[in-house]
Amino acid sequence: MKKSLLILVMVLMGTAGYAQRLGSADDGLDLVVLSMELDGPAMASMEMKQELDLTDEQYLMVDKLNKSRYQQLQQVEASFSHDALSRAREFRSVQRQNDESLRSVLTAQQLLKYQKLEGRLDAHLITEHEE
Template sequence: MASYPNTMKRIIPFLIILGLTVSTTQAQRLAETDDELDKKVLAISLSGPQMAILEMKRDLNLSEEQLKQVELLHQERYQLMTEAELRQEDPIELQRTYREIQIQLDKVMAGILNDKQLKQFLELEGRQHVNMLTGKEEE
């Protein structure tokens, strides 16, 4: 029985070294994968409106005509939001202005998209419960 503690003293450091080696190897593999992804993401230079348009085109299956209209609408939206940020100092008023811009966008989008696309658009925006006719959210 006296050899049991001595054996454990030898095995524990070996297990610790083995564990560190395995975790280090895994971390190095992840870094390589992340580096490749980072390179791809950094290679794409898109603005906020462009990224939103790409996502909408893919997820909503927009026609070419719809895509043109949505692109113009989103450019206008981001311009209005930028102007509002410059004019509004009060955060509450800025949020109200953002909300008004969003309501206007929703009403125009309702005229561009079909019902299925509109529903998907609102889900993408995280606003599934918006009533397009009144501009008020359903309770």
């Protein structure tokens, strides 16, 4: 019994040690972001430029969209701070508007990659069917 417990502890320690050495694919971007003083929209735009390989023209448009989206999200947060259901609906509405705007800026491949970045793999990219 003691041997089994000792082996289990050693395996768990080895697994934890190995996980500590694993690097993330965007460690370089993280270092750049941490070395700068960026606000939310600028950080989102920088990540999108890096991850989606945006052209300079696309970057300028995406940067404007991100600034607008963050401003809208702040307004929603302030307006619906005591009503979680309404706040969630408004957040989805802002997301739908942003998706529609991005649709005219990004290529289909970039849209799919954006969806993965946002963690919406199981959702429709353009969420016009949500209510």
